[in-house]
Amino acid sequence: RIMESFQDWLNYKIIEFGEYSFTLATVFIILLIFLGTKLLLFGIRRVLNRVYERRGIDRGRRFAMIKLLQYVVWTIALVFIIQTAGFKITILLAGSAALLVGLGLGLQQIFQDLVSGIFILIEGTIQRDDVIEIDGLIGKILTINLRTSTVLTRDGIVLIVPNHKFIVDNIINWSHSATPTRFKVSVGVAYGSDVDKVMRILLECTVCHDKVIKSNEDGKYPFVRFVDFGDSALLFEVYFWSRDIFPIESTKSDIRYLIDKRFREEGVIIPFPQRDLHLKSGSFSKE
DSSP states (O other), rough: HHHHHHHHHHHHHHEEETTEEEEHHHHHHHHHHHOOOOOOOOHHHHHHHHHHHHTTTOOOHHHHHHHHHHHHHHHHHHHHHHHHHHHOOHHHHTTHHHHHHHHHTTTHHHHHHHHHHHHHHHHHSSSSTTTEEEEEEEEEEEEOOSSEEEEEETTTTEEEEEEEHHHHHHOOGGGSSSEEEEEEEEEOOOTTOOOHHHHHHHHHHHTSSTTTTOGGGGGGGGGEEEEEEOSSEEEEEEEEEEEEOOHHHHHHHHHHHHHHHHHHTOOOOOOOOOOOOOOOOEEEEOO
């Protein structure tokens, strides 16, 4: 009697429409598929992370592979859920063909983003934690989803970027550059300044920063260039290498602050643009 009551409970029809019926048993099976998929993905993630660590695959590549696998597994699970609910996939696809054509015309951009997301995850040209420059903004990749990706800028702002921009636009991936990366700080001093003193101050202010590489291996030691004779200043550039790419603007700011302080202490003047106006005197004749 208990089994009969349990079967009656499972066969209880929640929704009934013509020949179609949606029972508690169907709900139970769908929940099992959902929970089974979650547990399967959890186990797959743990196993793959261990395998990738042994093979030395970086975190960004691991994240992309696991993310793509998640989409595939959830797609298969969704097909099983639809079939369990009593819907035929072939009938749904045939009945929605015209609708899909109309949606395709109106949602071309979304499909482009989806395809771009798949290519990004497969190729690994853009990975999580990469520092990139896009549309003049420099940011760090937080997540890569199928349609959009999130980027954290240096201002602490999170941008939602459509994936097609990583495929179509020109993107600078600082993380793919040779590590460490070279940067520069430019400054101009007044004509008549002691050039040797200026170059010494620039080099000392740069070398003392803790984010600047000080070893002379492979020519990575900071150096100064006397760039040009400007309209109102002698132009210099100090070059340095750093491994901390994302906060590099703060490093440059610190170096500029030290340079300005040392210039004031040693009497080196940073000029402002100026023009000389010459007046000629003369007489006007009246006719």
